[in-house]
Amino acid sequence: MVAVAAAALLGACGGGDKQALTIYSGREEEIVAPLFAKFTAATGIEVQVRYGDSAELAASIAEEGENSPADVFFAQDPGSLGAVRNLLAPLPPATLDRIDAGFRDAEGRWVGTSGRARVIVYNTDRLQEADVPDTVAALTDPAWKGRVGVAPTNASFQAFVTGMRLALGDAAARAWLTALRANGVKTYEKNAPIVEAVAAGEIDIGLVNHYYVPLVKAEQPDAPIANRFLRAGDPGALVSVAGAGVLATSGQAEDATAFVGWLLSDEGQRFYVDEAAETEYPLVAGIPAKAGLRPLAEMRGPAVDLTSFGPELSRTVELLRETGFLT
Amino acid sequence: MSARARRPPVALAAAAAVVVALALLPIVYLVLRAADDRFVDIVTEARTWRLVANTVLLALGVVLASLAVAVPTAFLVTRTDLPGRRIWGAAAGLPLVIPSYVAALALLGMAGERGILADALGTDRLPDITGYTGALIALTLSTHPYVYLLTAAAFRGIDPSLAEAARGLGVGPYRRFLRVTFPAIRPAAGLGSLLVALYVLSDFGVVSLMRYDTLTQAIFLQYRSLFDRTPAAVLGLVLVGLTVIAVVAEQRLRGRGRLSRSGPGVQRQAPVIPLGRWRIPAIAWCATVAGAFCVMPLAALVVWLVRGVLNDRTIAIPWSEAADSLTASGLAAVVAVLAALPIAFLANRYPSRPAAVLQRTAYLGNALPGIAIALSLVFFAANYLPALYQTLAVLVFAYVVRFLPQALAGAESAIAQVDPRLEEASRGLGRSGFETLRRVTVPLARPGLVAGGALVFLSAMKELPATLLLRPIGFDTLATEIWKQTQVAAYSRASVPALLLIGLSAPVLWLVARDARLTSSPEG
Numbered sequence: 001m002v003a004v005a006a007a008a009l010l011g012a013c014g015g016g017d018k019q020a021l022t023i024y025s026g027r028e029e030e031i032v033a034p035l036f037a038k039f040t041a042a043t044g045i046e047v048q049v050r051y052g053d054s055a056e057l058a059a060s061i062a063e064e065g066e067n068s069p070a071d072v073f074f075a076q077d078p079g080s081l082g083a084v085r086n087l088l089a090p091l092p093p094a095t096l097d098r099i100d101a102g103f104r105d106a107e108g109r110w111v112g113t114s115g116r117a118r119v120i121v122y123n124t125d126r127l128q129e130a131d132v133p134d135t136v137a138a139l140t141d142p143a144w145k146g147r148v149g150v151a152p153t154n155a156s157f158q159a160f161v162t163g164m165r166l167a168l169g170d171a172a173a174r175a176w177l178t179a180l181r182a183n184g185v186k187t188y189e190k191n192a193p194i195v196e197a198v199a200a201g202e203i204d205i206g207l208v209n210h211y212y213v214p215l216v217k218a219e220q221p222d223a224p225i226a227n228r229f230l231r232a233g234d235p236g237a238l239v240s241v242a243g244a245g246v247l248a249t250s251g252q253a254e255d256a257t258a259f260v261g262w263l264l265s266d267e268g269q270r271f272y273v274d275e276a277a278e279t280e281y282p283l284v285a286g287i288p289a290k291a292g293l294r295p296l297a298e299m300r301g302p303a304v305d306l307t308s309f310g311p312e313l314s315r316t317v318e319l320l321r322e323t324g325f326l327t
Numbered sequence: 328m329s330a331r332a333r334r335p336p337v338a339l340a341a342a343a344a345v346v347v348a349l350a351l352l353p354i355v356y357l358v359l360r361a362a363d364d365r366f367v368d369i370v371t372e373a374r375t376w377r378l379v380a381n382t383v384l385l386a387l388g389v390v391l392a393s394l395a396v397a398v399p400t401a402f403l404v405t406r407t408d409l410p411g412r413r414i415w416g417a418a419a420g421l422p423l424v425i426p427s428y429v430a431a432l433a434l435l436g437m438a439g440e441r442g443i444l445a446d447a448l449g450t451d452r453l454p455d456i457t458g459y460t461g462a463l464i465a466l467t468l469s470t471h472p473y474v475y476l477l478t479a480a481a482f483r484g485i486d487p488s489l490a491e492a493a494r495g496l497g498v499g500p501y502r503r504f505l506r507v508t509f510p511a512i513r514p515a516a517g518l519g520s521l522l523v524a525l526y527v528l529s530d531f532g533v534v535s536l537m538r539y540d541t542l543t544q545a546i547f548l549q550y551r552s553l554f555d556r557t558p559a560a561v562l563g564l565v566l567v568g569l570t571v572i573a574v575v576a577e578q579r580l581r582g583r584g585r586l587s588r589s590g591p592g593v594q595r596q597a598p599v600i601p602l603g604r605w606r607i608p609a610i611a612w613c614a615t616v617a618g619a620f621c622v623m624p625l626a627a628l629v630v631w632l633v634r635g636v637l638n639d640r641t642i643a644i645p646w647s648e649a650a651d652s653l654t655a656s657g658l659a660a661v662v663a664v665l666a667a668l669p670i671a672f673l674a675n676r677y678p679s680r681p682a683a684v685l686q687r688t689a690y691l692g693n694a695l696p697g698i699a700i701a702l703s704l705v706f707f708a709a710n711y712l713p714a715l716y717q718t719l720a721v722l723v724f725a726y727v728v729r730f731l732p733q734a735l736a737g738a739e740s741a742i743a744q745v746d747p748r749l750e751e752a753s754r755g756l757g758r759s760g761f762e763t764l765r766r767v768t769v770p771l772a773r774p775g776l777v778a779g780g781a782l783v784f785l786s787a788m789k790e791l792p793a794t795l796l797l798r799p800i801g802f803d804t805l806a807t808e809i810w811k812q813t814q815v816a817a818y819s820r821a822s823v824p825a826l827l828l829i830g831l832s833a834p835v836l837w838l839v840a841r842d843a844r845l846t847s848s849p850e851g
Contacts, residue, residue, distance in 0.1 A: 022800070030815045050717075051811070052795045055551040056698060060796050062556075063702055064709040069717065083554035153535065153544075158552055186455075189536050192816040200441040202452070215816050221638055277815070314553055326548070327377055327540035 020046040021255050024061065026054025026075040027242055031278060035271050039262055045255050054080035055155070061087060061247070071250040072259055074113075076242050077155045081110040082310030088245035089253065091260060098264040099283045103241050106307045112241030113263045114272050115281030117229065117299055118160050119210040123198050125224040132205060132228040136164070136236030139207075140179035149186045149194040149206035152325035156191065156209050156240065162309055162316045163238040167302030170319065177323040187325065192216065199223035207236070210293070211278035218277070229294040230301075237301035241283065335677035336760050342669035347685050350666075350728050353692050354567055356703030360560035369561040379565060382541040385462055385534070386527040386573075390520045392467040397474035398516060400616055403609050405482040407600045410610065418617035419475045420840050424832035425624050426789040426806065427469035428532030429825050432813070433627035434465050435536070443630060461537040468620045469533070470526050474519035476839055477736075481515035482508075487597040514581045518736055521577040521690075525732065528566055528573070528694035531792070542566050543696040550698060563699045570694040574687050625829070628822040635819020645808050645824045649831060652804040655719065655794075656787035659726035660780035663734035666727055667779060671738035672764065676747060686739070690732045697792030700729055705796055722797045726787040733786060737779020741772035781838040788832050805831075 025032060029051045036047050050057070054076040061068050061084045073088070075081050081088070088109040096108045103112035122132045133139060139148050151157045165173040186203055188194045194206035195216045210227050217223055230237035244263055246256040262268050269282035273290050281289045281296050289295060320326045369375060397419065403409045404416040422430065437443050440452045456464065485508060493503045534544045542562050549559035602609050635642055667689075674686040692700065704725050708716040715721050745768050753763040769776065791806045798804070803811075805828040812821035 028814050029811050030817070048800045050800050051807075053551065055554065056701075056792075056796060058554060059550050059556070059702055060705050062554075063706040064716075067709045067713050067716070069709075079552065079554070153548055153552070155552055187538050189538065193536075196816065197441075200439075202439070202441045212816070218640070219635070219638070219816055219819060310554070314555070317548075317553060321374065327374065327381065327545065 019252065020048045021071050021252055021259060022069050023047050023049045023072045023074055023259070024057045024070040025049050025051050026057050026073075026077075026080055031276060032074070034275060035263075035268070038267065038271060039259060042267060043258065043262060045258065047259070055083070058083045066249050068247055068249055070247050071252050071256040072244055072246055073110075074242075074244045077159065078110075078112075078241060078243065078306040078309050079155055079159065079313060081105070081243050081245055082307065085109045085245070085310075087248055089248040089250070089257075091246065092257060095257070095261045095264055100285075103283050103306065104243070105245075106305070110243050110245030111260065111264060112243040112283050112306070113260075113268075114242050115239050115283050115296060116156070116209045116211060116242070117281070117294070118156070118236055118238045118240075118301070119208065119227040119229050120205050121195050121198050121208050121213060121225055121227055122205045123201055123224050124226050126201065126204050129226065129228055134228060134231040135234045136207070136230065137176070137234075139185075139205075140176060140183050142183065144183060144205070146184035146186070147204040148180070148183070149188050149197055149203040150180070150325075151188045151190045151194055151208075152320055154190045157207065158313060158316050158320070159240050159309055160207070160236060160238050161320065162312045163302040163304050164235045165316060165319070166304045166308070166312065167235045170315075174319055174323060177319065177325065181324055195225060199225045209240075211280050214278050229299075232298055232300045235302050237299055238304070239281070239296065239299050239301055241306065242280070333677055335673055335682070339669055339673055339677075339760070343673045343682075343685055346666045346670060346731075347689050349724075350689050350692055350731050352707060353695055353700045353703040353728065354564075356706055357560040357563045357567070357695075357699060360556050361564055363557045363561075365557055366561055369558050370565065375562065375565065378540060378542045378545050378562070379569070381539065382528060382543070382566075382569065385459065385466070385539065385541060386524045386569075388459070388463045389466045389470060389527045390523050392463060393471035393474045393523045394516060394520060396467060396616055396620075397471045397519070398478050398512070400613060401475050401479040401482055401512075403602075403613060405479050406597065407602050407609065409602060409606070409613065411613075415613040415617060416479065416840070418613075418621040419479075420472045420836055421829075421833065422468050422620050422624070423470075423472035423476070424785055424788070424829050424836055425469065426532070426791075426809065426825070426828070427465060427526075427530060428536065428791075428813075429628070429809065429821075430468050430624045431461070431465035431533040431536045432818070433624035434461065434468070436627045436631070436818075437623050443627070457537050458539050462534050462539040465533045465537065466527055466530060468624070470523040471620070473522040473526075474516060477515040477519040478512050479840075481512040483597075485511045485597055490597065517577050517581045520580075521573060522733065522736065524573045525570065525690070525694045528569060529696050531696055531698070542569075546696050547698055550702075556702075559699070563695055566694055566696075567691055570691050573694070574690050578687070625826075628825050628829075631818040631822040632826070635822070638819070640817070640819050642820055642823055645803075645805060645827065648803045648805050648808045648824060649827055651802050652788055652806070652828065653831065655722055655726065655798075655802075655804065656784045658719070658723045659730070659787040660734075660784035662723055663727045663731055663783040664738065664776050664780040666731060667734035667738040668742075668764075668769070668776070671735060671742045672768065675739065675742045676750075686735070689735055692728060693730075693732045695729075697729065697790065698796075700725060701793040701796040704728075704793070708797075717797065717799055719799060719802070722794065722799070722802075725793040725797050726783070726790060729790065729793065730783040730786045733782035734779040737775045737777075737782065738772070741775020741779070742768065744775070745771040778839045781835045784835050785832050785839075788828055 036049060040046055058080040061070055085105060090108045091111060096104055099112060120132055191208040191212050194208050195212045197203050198206050199216060213225050213227055244260045246260055250256045264284055269284045269287045272280045272282045279290045400419045404412050440455050445453045489507050490503055493507050529543055531543050531547050534541050546559045546562045549555055670686055670689055674682045704721060708721045750763050750767055753767045789806055791810055794804055794807055805824040808824040809821045
């Protein structure tokens, strides 16, 4: 609290000096706090960060409307960014052009800043990598009865189902979900508990985002877990992004835009390779991902537009309700 | 009877009305957001009613389980010669200071299919407890202390002369229990059950971890994955409807039991009941409750902490977070008691239908999920009081709105126990109404007021959803610290703020537990 008061005083006494940039971060403090520190060191722009759940922060921004104190929204998923895209200002082409068009909003209101792949996590005591399916279609096979975990309330699982719907059609997605449920799939709250359940041997495999293995290993170094990447072109091989946008109501649009631009600078992108506690993909071409990750270029999941996820999500949730995954 | 004829002072009535109006802000917000063409469709949807059924089943289950666990324990601890009464009593109250999300995590870590218990027992896997069972156990663990604390106080407060009179009239022990003891604890058990039910209605952490779908879980899902505020608001109003039913049901069940002491007098202890051959089963019962509901979650936290230390995790003690938690929760406790006073005083000293309605209305927002309360205050503060938005003031206000009924529970019974004749005497000596309240009523009602404030404090220490959205930037509490660590699966690091939260809350819990007067006669 002392620090807050001091920061407020400094801000107030600074007079002509710049105010700190206010960032609403749905990304975990444990992971991105060092990134913010690097930004301040590189640019001299101070930041103050409100951490929370991405979707709840998006709801907050929507309720605040024109009075939002936020300058930047840094979110876990395209869904949260899409929910407030009307309140975001278009980003400059120099920033947008740093990444593939598939990783940003169609009108350039937000950009992806790091990538996360859907993978199958497996228990290495019980399975060899070759035994683990590299296609989600195999998860409905009786061989996997009662051995698979998913997180139906989680945004990343819902994004994956959306990708599958858009790639294969609603009927195929429904058939897959129905068969998965008939196959005794177990459900969890979110990704991390799935990885932990796999580590504990409660289940043998689970559908998750790729970067949870190092987080769980930090807590349990001997956890017998590893990722199996899905084959190129598989409807489950979705690559989604965490991303950022600048609020149209920001009083510090210049610094805010500089921040988002810096996230896509070589320095901002190398953070995910050299420093981050987990292992996300940098999105800027020419910066290779950490060793052990399948290169982004080889992933080629379902060709879906991340921007379309927002409107498609309600149909996905309906499908999950119809197939009994959600009430 | 003279009190019934009197009109309340305008200032008092106005103060009570303002407090209730402010407490209803979240509901006003929900009505604004729910005013939409889809309202009727959503309310009449089969899915909504499945969620209502799930929610009611869980709330009833947890209430019954809490009564089954807490009432016998309270009886044994307060009325019998059970060995180790103080320890069993402390163990029965302590789970109140453990955040329910942490308790549910601990339950899964311990008794999950492949948890610590399965390991210790050498079995391949235990039965899966997720779903209704797990939610029921974890929520009973977290909320049964409400029933325990209130009924233990009621057992202590029973006027022994009533039982003696019954005995003198030749009434046997079982009928004495039914006719004298049961009616005496019924108001306390009812109020405790209401607090339990409201907690269950508003809980998100446990049900989402246990994968049991309730209205609150569906409301969070609407915000989190669909970004659609209308259905969330409609479901929130359905939740308010359930709260009305719970509040009215409690009022009815409380009945007309008026077994208060005949006079304030010197408190005489009821005679201790010798357990005789029931001693061993009684100890076994208390040990089972304490083991499952108190030792188990604490043991899981310690196991995580030890695992972290063994794995060389850097583990820091979050002192500044502790200071922020204490500041915000302490302020909330004081403000909530001040806010509850006029309502409780009005309802008790100037009883009338409007006053009773006002008093019960103050409970309505209590079952709303924290996220709905948080977003309502985001909306009102950001747009109408921008200077206060994201300051400590609005955070404290949110805690008061969320937990006002707990302060009221303490204030109502405390004020009921102050003899109005003392206030009349003060007025007769020329003191003003306010002066009388300050110099006579509040000092005499202090233990109950403190107990109510302590309950608010304990709840605020654990609060997460409103804290996340409304705190000043950089204001981190122990609850947000636990959240931050569990988000990245770092349970060993989360165990430190969790243990600190429990350690700092426990002495405050004692303030609640030692106050025997809390609800011994809510009807005055």
